[in-house]
Amino acid sequence: MLIRRPVLDAIAAGTVTCLFRRWDRPRVRVGGTQRTAVGVLEFTSVDPVDEAGLTADDARAAGFADLAALQRAQRGEGQLHRIGVRLAGPDPRVALRAKRRLSQADRAEIDARLARMDRASANGPWTAAVLELIAENPGVRAPDLAARMGRETLPFKRDVRKLKELGLTESLEVGYRLSPRGRAYRRG
Incomplete structure (x- = not known):
């Protein structure tokens, strides 16, 4: 609503x-x-x-x-x-995305969830590519990001919301950025 x-x-x-x-x-x-x-x-x-x-x-x-x-x-x-x-x-995602340090268990859970998302996708693995795209292009409009991946905007935005559910991304006034948790995850 x-x-x-x-x-x-x-x-x-x-x-x-x-x-x-x-x-x-x-x-x-x-x-x-x-x-x-x-x-x-x-x-x-x-x-x-x-x-x-x-x-x-x-x-x-x-x-x-x-x-x-x-x-x-x-x-x-x-x-x-x-x-x-x-x-x-x-919103519990706010506290989740603010985490700057990940335990091995946190990392293993994220790995498993991202792998599950990649396996479930009819278009093949996408999670790493979207995280990288957002990391390199904070604040860029979703239609522009989707076009860079050769994707339609609405399915792209749905995928970004899945990453947001894991606390890896956050929405900006325009576009997205990696959250502190997302940056910590990408650092390995």
Whole structure:
């Protein structure tokens, strides 16, 4: 679910406790989580609501100035849902990617996971080449990096996200760079 940065900041501050979305069916579930720029969000409730029953309290809980602003923002098709949300904690990838030293066990785990990714790829091994490309080109746009490898942008970005899950890369405003953990891994 896309959530704008000012709303994420308000959730982190505790001033926004619910969101409203129109869906044909719920896109999140109670107890589910989503990693965001401010940390991990937890969805505490997902309930269909009758638009006519919305209140000024609902508007304030969702970060709107008044009920009319909430109603304007919710125009469209589909069932309106109220999603309870709270900050569950920091994104664990942040601490992971900050590690500057790797134990032998850490290195062995990364090796195994990268090897598994390479074996699972229909296009053959890719992890070492992508890590090298990012190391040599920090801050370069994903489409440009993908083109250098002769790849489509979206599959390339999916692969970079897999490396990010391991704490090896981090996203910049434009492009990527190796994280401290990624640099430590490449140093051997």
